[in-house]
Amino acid sequence: MRHRLAILLAGALLVAACGGGATPTPEPSPVVTPAPTDIFAQSPAPSEVASPAPDVSAAPTTPVDGTTYTVKAGDTMWAISQKLGITVKALKDANPTVDPAKMRIGSVLIIPPKP
Secondary structure (H helix, E strand, O other): OOHHHHHHHHHHHHHHHOOOOOOOOOOOOOOOOOOOOOOOOOOOOHHHHHOOOOOOOOOOOOOOOOOEEEEEOOOOOOHHHHHHOOHHHHHHHHHHOOOHOOOOOEEEEEOOOOH
């Protein structure tokens, strides 16, 4: 019994020497929150916005004669040009934003007039 009491007393002394039990949690330092600011600038009215000048070097976005072609599964620019009787260069020139390697089914191509 004395032996257990000695171990208990030694443990209590050890805890007391280490600061006694649970370590108190430090209080958080007060953080100053900045006041909200107006980070959103008001957009100008549509009449005040300058419109960019049209790029005359680019091909028209709508066909002159209204002819278009909707890409189907398996279509390539070469196959479309052969089917419609135009050159691949003319088809590419009429559709400068279309990457022939990445044409998607359902894309609408402008078909230039036949020479």
